[in-house]
Amino acid sequence: MNQAADDTTAARVQTLRSQLQAASYAYYVLDAPDLPDEVYDRLYRELQDLEAAHPELVTPDSPTQRVGEKPAAQFTSVRHNIPLYSLENAFDVAEFRAWEDRWRRQAPETGEVEYVAELKIDGNALALTYENGVLVRGVTRGDGIAGEDITPNVRTIRSIPLRLNTDTPPPVVEVRGEAFLPLDVFEQINAERAEQGAAPFANPRNAAAGTLRQLDSRIVAARRLDFFAYTVYLEGDQNPKSKIQNPKLSPSTQWAALELLQTLGFRVNPNRQLCRSADDVQAYYDDWATRRLQLSYLTDGVVVKLNDFALQQRLGFTQKFPRWAVALKYPAEEAPTILENVSFQVGRTGAVTPVAELRPVQLAGTTVARATLHNADRLAELDIHQGDTVIVRKAGEIIPEVVRVLGELRPENAIKVTMPTHCPQCSSALDKPEDEAVTRCINISCPAIVQGAIIHWARRDALDIEGLGEKWVKQLVEQGLVQSVADLYGLTEADLEPLDRMGKRLAEKLLGAIAASKTRPWASVLYALGIRHVGTVNAKTLAQHFPTVEALAAASPDEIETVHTIGPEIAQAVFQWFRVPANQTLIDRLRQAGLQLAASPEAQSQPAPGPLAGKTFVLTGTLPTLTRPEATAIIEAAGGKVTSSVSKTTDYLLAGEKAGSKLTKAEGLGIAILTEADLLALAGETQAQETPIS
Numbered sequence: 266m267n268q269a270a271d272d273t274t275a276a277r278v279q280t281l282r283s284q285l286q287a288a289s290y291a292y293y294v295l296d297a298p299d300l301p302d303e304v305y306d307r308l309y310r311e312l313q314d315l316e317a318a319h320p321e322l323v324t325p326d327s328p329t330q331r332v333g334e335k336p337a338a339q340f341t342s343v344r345h346n347i348p349l350y351s352l353e354n355a356f357d358v359a360e361f362r363a364w365e366d367r368w369r370r371q372a373p374e375t376g377e378v379e380y381v382a383e384l385k386i387d388g389n390a391l392a393l394t395y396e397n398g399v400l401v402r403g404v405t406r407g408d409g410i411a412g413e414d415i416t417p418n419v420r421t422i423r424s425i426p427l428r429l430n431t432d433t434p435p436p437v438v439e440v441r442g443e444a445f446l447p448l449d450v451f452e453q454i455n456a457e458r459a460e461q462g463a464a465p466f467a468n469p470r471n472a473a474a475g476t477l478r479q480l481d482s483r484i485v486a487a488r489r490l491d492f493f494a495y496t497v498y499l500e501g502d503q504n505p506k507s508k509i510q511n512p513k514l515s516p517s518t519q520w521a522a523l524e525l526l527q528t529l530g531f532r533v534n535p536n537r538q539l540c541r542s543a544d545d546v547q548a549y550y551d552d553w554a555t556r557r558l559q560l561s562y563l564t565d566g567v568v569v570k571l572n573d574f575a576l577q578q579r580l581g582f583t584q585k586f587p588r589w590a591v592a593l594k595y596p597a598e599e600a601p602t603i604l605e606n607v608s609f610q611v612g613r614t615g616a617v618t619p620v621a622e623l624r625p626v627q628l629a630g631t632t633v634a635r636a637t638l639h640n641a642d643r644l645a646e647l648d649i650h651q652g653d654t655v656i657v658r659k660a661g662e663i664i665p666e667v668v669r670v671l672g673e674l675r676p677e678n679a680i681k682v683t684m685p686t687h688c689p690q691c692s693s694a695l696d697k698p699e700d701e702a703v704t705r706c707i708n709i710s711c712p713a714i715v716q717g718a719i720i721h722w723a724r725r726d727a728l729d730i731e732g733l734g735e736k737w738v739k740q741l742v743e744q745g746l747v748q749s750v751a752d753l754y755g756l757t758e759a760d761l762e763p764l765d766r767m768g769k770r771l772a773e774k775l776l777g778a779i780a781a782s783k784t785r786p787w788a789s790v791l792y793a794l795g796i797r798h799v800g801t802v803n804a805k806t807l808a809q810h811f812p813t814v815e816a817l818a819a820a821s822p823d824e825i826e827t828v829h830t831i832g833p834e835i836a837q838a839v840f841q842w843f844r845v846p847a848n849q850t851l852i853d854r855l856r857q858a859g860l861q862l863a864a865s866p867e868a869q870s871q872p873a874p875g876p877l878a879g880k881t882f883v884l885t886g887t888l889p890t891l892t893r894p895e896a897t898a899i900i901e902a903a904g905g906k907v908t909s910s911v912s913k914t915t916d917y918l919l920a921g922e923k924a925g926s927k928l929t930k931a932e933g934l935g936i937a938i939l940t941e942a943d944l945l946a947l948a949g950e951t952q953a954q955e956t957p958i959s
């Protein structure tokens with residue numbers, strides 16, 4: 266029975282919330298954890314249990330409410346009470362001094378002033394509204410006049426307090442600041458996207474923007490966004506007639522405002538400085554030009570603000586900018602270095618990628634020693650030679666690439682770099698079909714291909730072998746323990762234990778994970794085999810129509826092609842794969858090892874009813890935030906089906922950036938084209954929407 270909460274329970278809930286809030290503040294804002302994780306978890310669970318037993322006690326500012334909620338249908342546009350201005354840029358110190366001269370001409374009697382210098386965080390501005398101390402709204406900058414209400418997402422950001430840390434909150438407080446993704450999180454997200462075959466986010470700012478506009482706040486919660494606050498408005502600040510309710514809170518300088526924000530529970534960037542002259546600002550700017558590169562987040566300049574609010578108010582705003590602040594930017598991250606060598610990497614599919622080995626150079630906070638040269642066509646286009654001086658850029662500040670070759674600095678008799686004719690790993694002849702950009706090794710026993718195949722086999726969306734990462738696979742292949750994925754199932758503790766840094770416990774764990782992979786469904790095994798063109802979607806479709814490996818292996822290309830959404834190219838690839846004797850042996854060995862090579866009865870059951878029940882989707886292009894597996898999971902969870910090619914039975918085409926021929930075909934057939942936002946809206950609704958969105 267769900268008993269009404271008595272006073273003691275209510276009091277306990279309150280105590281738990283304050284303790285958890287204080288611990289979160291220490292951890293996320295002060296960077297000084299004061300509770301062991303286990304204690305935090307225990308208190309958190311106690312609160313969760315109490316709230317589950319007494320739902321009437323749940324409040325929106327409870328620490329349990331940060332986990333995200335059901336996808337929103339769409340975001341609503343909200344007009345900002347006070348516009349979010351942008352900042353005038355100064356690209357060097359001379360321009361900054363010119364800016365100072367300008368504001369001084371406007372206020373000629375002003376003597377010495379103080380500036381606050383803050384790092385300019387390369388993220389996305391947010392405006393947060395607190396009513397009676399409780400977070401009620403989080404809105405993106407948008408065009409500065411109106412933004413989107415993304416409150417559920419904002420609530421998942423741990424360094425944003427759900428309740429202000431004061432007993433006497435003014436009725437309305439608006440806090441502004443920058444939401445950003447720490448670099449490690451950004452890299453992790455991109456690594457996951459690469460694994461899933463999705464295009465990487467170009468830079469942390471785009472990744473943060475995409476995450477903030479994600480309709481499913483549970484995805485946002487998983488992405489660890491962070492936030493630095495830099496502006497606070499207390500009710501009445503902009504309106505001289507209204508009284509500020511709590512004058513002792515009201516700051517009169519930017520420096521005091523930052524301190525107030527920190528007291529209220531926000532994370533404020535610690536690298537701020539009170540400067541007493543333009544010279545001080547210059548020293549700060551020079552100092553942080555290199556120090557900023559050690560930070561765990563990206564910055565692209567320094568924001569300089571006049572400290573005194575009274576002076577700020579006198580100077581006011583131009584059409585676009587405040588006159589009392591300026592962004593003093595750092596130059597873009599490009600650097601010249603020397604090409605020492607070009608190596609050629611062989612991937613799982615045998616694709617050979619040229620990689621520039623560079624004399625190490627500092628770029629955007631990291632040492633860059635390698636950069637991709639993509640493929641043979643790009644090599645030819647760059648006309649790159651050994652020893653060339655090249656310009657490297659961190660495209661999106663993360664993925665380094667060679668953007669230019671300074672031909673005039675080329676050493677005499679330098680040798681031109683070309684694609685090899687033979688595989689650098691196994692020496693067999695490479696193949697480059699006329700109409701493709703990719704050069705490939707086609708020897709299936711090539712150690713690079715074997716390693717790649719095993720890594721693919723172990724992926725989360727394939728056979729999900731936890732712990733079987735690159736470093737183990739490399740050793741297993743190098744030591745000759747594994748020459749094919751089937752060999753994984755014959756490994757013993759005695760084989761694994763001697764590997765460098767393995768030991769008994771890890772060996773046991775890894776063998777357990779390998780054994781567990783035998784329970785993965787037939788569709789996953791089919792995908793894990795790595796047959797060309799057979800991604801997760803095609804594997805599922807094929808596994809449904811051919812419920813056993815024997816049926817699929819016996820099917821002719823024509824028979825395979827009769828499957829809805831499977832085209833001739835895929836059918837040929839599958840058919841050919843099963844004709845290779847080594848692959849037949851592989852299947853036999855997998856069967857003996859006990860892998861699932863037939864569908865279980867449940868796998869063939871009807872789709873669950875949902876808002877997208879009976880609807881067929883095709884995905885194309887790069888979506889703003891979702892990877893393909895994520896989008897597929899959302900569609901399937903709502904009862905829809907994803908297929909790989911457009912036909913007249915397709916209901917919707919989900920199109921992202923760089924959509925190609927599928928988009929043209931769908932338009933020709935009059936199929937509804939959806940954006941990611943449309944999809945999330947449809948999937949989030951309880952009723953299937955019959956009318957196309959676009």
Ligand code: IVH
Nearest residue numbers: 350351352383384385386390443495568587
């Ligand atoms: S102050 C009117 N302070 O830079 C005051 N902005 O180019 C405007 N930004 O839209 C904002 N760090 O998104 C301020 N410490 C900082 C900042 C900062 C990053 C961003 C902000 C703003 C943009 C202007």
